[in-house]
Amino acid sequence: xxxxxxxxxxxxxxxxxxxxxxxxxxxxxxxxxxxxxxxxxxxxxxxxxxxxxxxxxxxxxxxxxxxxxxxxxxxxxxxxxxxxxxxxxxxxxxxxxxxxxxxxxxxxxxxxxxxxxxxxxxxxxxxxxxxxxxxxxxxxxxxxxxxxxxxxxxxxxxxxxxxxxxxxxxxxxxxxxxxxxxxxxxxxxxxxxxxxxxxxxxxxxxxxxxxxxxxxxxxxxxxxxxxxxxxxxxxxxxxxxxxxxxxxxx
Amino acid sequence: xxxxxxxxxxxxxxxxxxxxxxxxxxxxxxxxxxxxxxxxxxxxxxxxxxxxxxxxxxxxxxxxxxxxxxxxxxxxxxxxxxxxxxxxxxxxxxxxxxxxxxxxxxxxxxxxxxxxxxxxxxxxxxxxxxxxxxxxxxxxxxxxxxxxxxxxxxxxxxxxxxxxxxxxxxxxxxxxxxxxxxxxxxxxxxxxxxxxxxxxxxxxxxxxxxxxxxxxxxxxxxxxxxxxxxxxxxxxxxxxxxxxxxxxxxxxxxxxxxxxxxxxxxxxxxxxxxxxxxxxxxxxxxxxxxxxxxxxxxxxxxxxxxxxxxxxxxxxxxxxxxxxxxxxxxxxxxxxxxxxxxxxxxxxxxxxxxxxxxxxxxxxxxxxxxxxxxxxxxxxxxxxxxxxxxxxxxxxxxxxxxxxxxxxxxxxxxxxxxxxxxx
Numbered sequence: 005x006x007x008x009x010x011x012x013x014x015x016x017x018x019x020x021x022x023x024x025x026x027x028x029x030x031x032x033x034x035x036x037x038x039x040x041x042x043x044x045x046x047x048x049x050x051x052x053x054x055x056x057x058x059x060x061x062x063x064x065x066x067x068x069x070x071x072x073x074x075x076x077x078x079x080x081x082x083x084x085x086x087x088x089x090x091x092x093x094x095x096x097x098x099x100x101x102x103x104x105x106x107x108x109x110x111x112x113x114x115x116x117x118x119x120x121x122x123x124x125x126x127x128x129x130x131x132x133x134x135x136x137x138x139x140x141x142x143x144x145x146x147x148x149x150x151x152x153x154x155x156x157x158x159x160x161x162x163x164x165x166x167x168x169x170x171x172x173x174x175x176x177x178x179x180x181x182x183x184x185x186x187x188x189x190x191x192x193x194x195x196x197x198x199x200x201x202x203x204x205x206x207x208x209x210x211x212x213x214x215x216x217x218x219x220x221x222x223x224x225x226x227x228x229x230x231x232x233x234x235x236x237x238x239x240x241x242x243x244x245x246x247x248x249x250x251x252x253x254x
Numbered sequence: 255x256x257x258x259x260x261x262x263x264x265x266x267x268x269x270x271x272x273x274x275x276x277x278x279x280x281x282x283x284x285x286x287x288x289x290x291x292x293x294x295x296x297x298x299x300x301x302x303x304x305x306x307x308x309x310x311x312x313x314x315x316x317x318x319x320x321x322x323x324x325x326x327x328x329x330x331x332x333x334x335x336x337x338x339x340x341x342x343x344x345x346x347x348x349x350x351x352x353x354x355x356x357x358x359x360x361x362x363x364x365x366x367x368x369x370x371x372x373x374x375x376x377x378x379x380x381x382x383x384x385x386x387x388x389x390x391x392x393x394x395x396x397x398x399x400x401x402x403x404x405x406x407x408x409x410x411x412x413x414x415x416x417x418x419x420x421x422x423x424x425x426x427x428x429x430x431x432x433x434x435x436x437x438x439x440x441x442x443x444x445x446x447x448x449x450x451x452x453x454x455x456x457x458x459x460x461x462x463x464x465x466x467x468x469x470x471x472x473x474x475x476x477x478x479x480x481x482x483x484x485x486x487x488x489x490x491x492x493x494x495x496x497x498x499x500x501x502x503x504x505x506x507x508x509x510x511x512x513x514x515x516x517x518x519x520x521x522x523x524x525x526x527x528x529x530x531x532x533x534x535x536x537x538x539x540x541x542x543x544x545x546x547x548x549x550x551x552x553x554x555x556x557x558x559x560x561x562x563x564x565x566x567x568x569x570x571x572x573x574x575x576x577x578x579x580x581x582x583x584x585x586x587x588x589x590x591x592x593x594x595x596x597x598x599x600x601x602x603x604x605x606x607x608x609x610x611x612x613x614x615x616x617x618x619x620x621x622x623x624x625x626x627x628x629x630x631x632x633x634x635x636x637x638x639x640x641x642x643x644x645x646x647x648x649x650x651x652x653x654x655x656x657x658x659x660x661x662x663x664x665x666x667x668x669x670x671x672x673x674x675x676x677x
Contacts, residue, residue, distance in 0.1 A: 052633075052637050053636075053637070054633060075636070075642075076633060076636035076637055077636045077637075077639055077640055077641050077642070077645075079637075080636065080637055080638055080639040081639050085637075086637050088634065088637075091634070092628075092630050092631050092634040094628075094631050094634070094635070094649070094652065095652060096649075096651070096652025096653060096655050096656060097648050097649065097651075097652045101648075102635065102638070102640075102648065103638075105640055105644060105648065106635075106638040106639045106640055107639075109639050109640055109641060109644060110639040113639075145652075162638060166638065166639065
């Protein structure tokens, strides 16, 4: 589904990603772990099309298209979804209005008619139940005054509404208590199928108890330095990142 | 030498306007003469005058104007109609009342009459009460040469809002409407002011509205400014509040080449509430200036002021809000805020919030912010599939929407939201 080759990216002249290689196939869940500052969030921002970053080398193929050639909104319409580590609060814009606009612009780009109000409401009802998101929150402004857990559940709710091909979850577990973590994971797992793929970016192994990955990668100093299966995550949890750093620096 | 020159310029400007035969009868003579007297001692304002620091009036004063009474109009008045809202309508064409196009009430609650029908007492007790004709050239000009005027008196709770539609058409035409709005004791009245212009070039619209909000009465004044090209606008609104009254002035500017709004409220009784809300969004080379004065003369009152604007391209926005709390005006809550978003590198915003407090037991705040659109929020919306344009429009709508939401008439609120491109 997505094939990242030798991806280099920098911000303000400082190189953060120094040659990422990653291949994710439909139906797979990949976890990307790594210590702070290793480039995890940069990778997700770059894939989503954040223009603050400059791509200096490498390529990203997404379902046969050169992803880097497309704008943020075009990538979203092609099926790339980023669940933000820190979802943005947007006072004055209601969740519902925002989502309807997002869905309709995506449909329009595919030459489809706008969604009927009745269908939209039915979809909202179904998908919000999935992450146990209170309907009163949906009528409120985007993320404004939401708790940390509510913001993350709202991210997964948006993901459910937009039905992406590739979902990138950036530290979705940060700031979540165990109950919220279970709800969010349940949402992600329910949305998973053989046609889509998920990249889970996380600092801790805990989330991977609930969203079980097929592959685990360790990102360090802007490169993937180790790959394995879910057992690698357990090893990291037990031993920390120091042994990886030593291996790399040796 | 230079002073003579300036005076000659004023004389030249005024003599063209004076050529027209405007209505003058005994009651109006002394009023017009007071304006004329003031003009003679005044020069055109310049940017050296603090009150006109950010708004150059030479583009108005360099031209000569004439009044123009039209038998028929080219424009379509229906586009300012508010869907679903039944209103009385007063139509003024180039500053002259047009009875044919108007739809006036036929009841005892609301009285609408021309100045000709007013008594001397009525005119003198309301005219120019708090209007600065001494230093403000344009207010003096309107007082000397207002084209025509209407007095609207609400004697009780009015069943429908009064929609005043100002239509402008012509080249080098001056329009100087003058209206008086009065709510008597316990009355309630909402006024909507809309404007339409067609085939205008170097049109100078210089209106003065005076509002008298009687004891325990409520008045809401909504102004929608949506001008096509060719209009220079100075709109002066002066309100005087008696005790226990409530006055709210709303000003929504969609577009206009050059607009200066002066909205001043004088609170002369206790337990009053005053609200001032406004939104503006100059684009291109437009110039939109809002000056307000909120003057608390008596104690135990509250005022809220909130103006918001987005400035794009090479446009200029000006906000100057002055709040006075006089010596005897204790226990005043006065809040003022002005927020701006600059959408381009060439846009200019001049914001000057001012507070002068002479009482010692008051709660006042004022503040001004000017910033850029939240890039992170734009990216967030784009990452969900919204184009940059719709993301920006949604955020601007949310920003300006806060002051549009203050409109108390739902049908009008929907119309203004729609005009700003919000849902």
